[in-house]
Amino acid sequence: xxxxxxxxxxxxxxxxxxxxxxxxxxxxxxxxxxxxxxxxxxxxxxxxxxxxxxxxxxxxxxxxxxxxxxxxxxxxxxxxxxxxxxxxxxxxxxx
Numbered sequence: 001x002x003x004x005x006x007x008x009x010x011x012x013x014x015x016x017x018x019x020x021x022x023x024x025x026x027x028x029x030x031x032x033x034x035x036x037x038x039x040x041x042x043x044x045x046x047x048x049x050x051x052x053x054x055x056x057x058x059x060x061x062x063x064x065x066x067x068x069x070x071x072x073x074x075x076x077x078x079x080x081x082x083x084x085x086x087x088x089x090x091x092x093x094x095x
Contacts, residue, residue: 006052007052007057007059008052008055008057008058008059008062009048009051009052009055009059009062009063009066010048011044011048013059013062013063014044014047014048014066015063015066015067015070016047016066016070018042018043018044018047019042019043019044020044037079037080038078038079038080039069039078039079039080039083040078041069041070041073047066047069050065050069050080050083051063051065051066051069054084054087064091064094064095065087067094067095068087068090068091068094069083069087071094072090072094073086073087074086
């Protein structure tokens with residue numbers, strides 16, 4: 001199994017600002033939903049892992065994934081499967 005923290009996108013490549021620790025209110029133990037189910041677009045490590053895992057090994061794709069999630073993804077869409085489905089459906093609509 002690949003470790004998506006290893007690339008193609010590195011933390012230094014992220015285009016948006018993220019806090020170093022967990023986002024407020026995003027303690028999986030308190031919300032009773034594990035991080036593996038929901039994407040938190042305010043945590044750099046979740047964004048890095050998700051965008052790398054969906055990138056197909058392309059830095060340009062990982063960067064576009066981050067931009068689309070941060071700028072265009074509706075807030076109500078949080079599940080990884082739903083985010084990926086939205087990205088696939090919306091990919092050609094955005095730069």
